[in-house]
Amino acid sequence: xxxxxxxxxxxxxxxxxxxxxxxxxxxxxxxxxxxxxxxxxxxxxxxxxxxxxxxxxxxxxxxxxxxxxxxxxxxxxxxxxxxxxxxxxxxxxxxxxxxxxxxxxxxxxxxxxxxxxxxxxxxxxxxxxxxxxxxxxxxxxxxxxxxxxxxxxxxxxxxxxxxxxxxxxxxxxxxxxxxxxxxxxxxxxxxxxxxxxxxxxxxxxxxxxxxxxxxxxxxxxxxxxxxxxxxxxxxxxxxxxxxxxxxxxxxxxxxxxxxxxxxx
Amino acid sequence: xxxxxxxxxxxxxxxxxxxxxxxxxxxxxxxxxxxxxxxxxxxxxxxxxxxxxxxxxxxxxxxxxxxxxxxxxxxxxxxxxxxxxxxxxxxxxxxxxxxxxxxxxxxxxxxxxxxxxxxxxxxxxxxxxxxxxxxxxxxxxxxxxxxxxxxxxxxxxxxxxxxxxxxxxxxxxxxxxxxxxxxxxxxxxxxxxxxxxxxxxxxxxxxxxxxxxxxxxxxxxxxxxxxxxxxxxxxxxxxxxxxxxxxxxxxxxxxxxxxxxxxxxxxxxxxxxxxxxxxxxxxxxxxx
Numbered sequence: 001x002x003x004x005x006x007x008x009x010x011x012x013x014x015x016x017x018x019x020x021x022x023x024x025x026x027x028x029x030x031x032x033x034x035x036x037x038x039x040x041x042x043x044x045x046x047x048x049x050x051x052x053x054x055x056x057x058x059x060x061x062x063x064x065x066x067x068x069x070x071x072x073x074x075x076x077x078x079x080x081x082x083x084x085x086x087x088x089x090x091x092x093x094x095x096x097x098x099x100x101x102x103x104x105x106x107x108x109x110x111x112x113x114x115x116x117x118x119x120x121x122x123x124x125x126x127x128x129x130x131x132x133x134x135x136x137x138x139x140x141x142x143x144x145x146x147x148x149x150x151x152x153x154x155x156x157x158x159x160x161x162x163x164x165x166x167x168x169x170x171x172x173x174x175x176x177x178x179x180x181x182x183x184x185x186x187x188x189x190x191x192x193x194x195x196x197x198x199x200x201x202x203x204x205x206x207x208x209x210x211x212x213x214x215x216x217x218x219x220x221x222x223x224x225x226x227x228x229x230x231x232x233x234x235x236x237x238x239x240x241x242x243x244x245x246x247x248x249x250x251x252x253x254x255x256x257x258x259x260x261x262x263x264x
Numbered sequence: 265x266x267x268x269x270x271x272x273x274x275x276x277x278x279x280x281x282x283x284x285x286x287x288x289x290x291x292x293x294x295x296x297x298x299x300x301x302x303x304x305x306x307x308x309x310x311x312x313x314x315x316x317x318x319x320x321x322x323x324x325x326x327x328x329x330x331x332x333x334x335x336x337x338x339x340x341x342x343x344x345x346x347x348x349x350x351x352x353x354x355x356x357x358x359x360x361x362x363x364x365x366x367x368x369x370x371x372x373x374x375x376x377x378x379x380x381x382x383x384x385x386x387x388x389x390x391x392x393x394x395x396x397x398x399x400x401x402x403x404x405x406x407x408x409x410x411x412x413x414x415x416x417x418x419x420x421x422x423x424x425x426x427x428x429x430x431x432x433x434x435x436x437x438x439x440x441x442x443x444x445x446x447x448x449x450x451x452x453x454x455x456x457x458x459x460x461x462x463x464x465x466x467x468x469x470x471x472x473x474x475x476x477x478x479x480x481x482x483x484x485x486x487x488x489x490x491x492x493x494x495x496x497x498x499x500x501x502x503x504x505x506x507x508x509x510x511x512x513x514x515x516x517x518x519x520x521x522x523x524x525x526x527x528x529x530x531x532x533x534x535x536x537x538x539x540x541x542x543x544x545x546x547x548x549x550x551x552x
Binding site for chain 1: 299302376391429493499509533
């Protein structure tokens, strides 16, 4: 009896916490497709707000996708070879480099954005283009790619693979391309999902780095929360959810598969 | 067949003029360029600009000597500490429950608790507005129940709730992973020795979770210190450090002060994480 009361109490507590997190998200999704949120769902369902969002903010959605893909490309080119080199070199050097590139996770985005602004304010064309936002996103997401790839590489015998490929006559570039990269694929995939998800939702840096002509989705969201009616803001948030949910599901599936592999 | 068709292996890389060592250096080159140009150099610039105002280097002291900044710093630290403590408590209770019981709907609960992981701070702010804002659920319910509309999204309580919303999913993941790794034999031994459930929790389970508390608590604290999106969306006159930096920079154009405060904020956040790592580093490795 006592156990059942304790179980019930804990279940209720956990359910309340879950409700705190999920109820507003559901409210927002509903508000985005309700004719009049103030009058409630009884006022009918509509897609007019989603259409309004498309008319007002389609450009920010496209730009966010562009920046996310460019960020992914940059972190792949910069991060994957670096993770390999750090894995091979090892020791204090690798630890120090990893420490330095992980700093952007500890330092608030606002500070990094301010630092970028102060450094590149004089470079007008660069400062005004979306490439400026890209640099912020790359600095912020790079540690996720490097660490995800390093985690996978540390679990396999890179040295032996490398040496056997070398003994068969493969040069360093071919070994990297044909041996290391295929073996690091789970890490690259996990890193890529994290990079794209983070880039799509990045606000702290982007708010400081953007110009009226380089607004991204989260910047547009902040804009709509401040100045649009609740239904439009909600519909916009709904679009954002629809973009990141597949990424979250993919991440979960990847983690599950890895878990199963590790256990078996 | 194909093996023999290949040219006889020579001393691999050397033959092509690129040694293994120089290839590794080449692999690190893009990283060095990106980190130097877009992180290290800007950070140095930030520190220099911070000391370039009318007050020079003493701008860095202003964060503790000037009453306004000091009050903001205290506010921010207290808010971050409260967020951390509440998230740890909530995540421990829910995490222990979810890891110790298997029941229908458990997976759904776990999914609900971790779903907001990818929400940016601005979206979290909007969630709080929907919950406790002018058209919010709490206001709606309270006006029906007690005839008074309760609205607190735009106050410090709303900000606290937002930070809590942000950090619960992160903390709960770390703590659940740590609970999974606990050795059940220790608990059984304690029970066999006559310890009640309360004593088992106090003397066996919670001490074993301390490294996870320190690690996830430090991340929650550092994130709450620097969180900008949520405060920005809830935008009232809540004085937290990131908002003050933002207004110094944009409204007052007091760029040197904004830079000095950013450096201070960065140092506090980084120190917190470095401290937690040096405290738990060995222990976590040993437990893993």
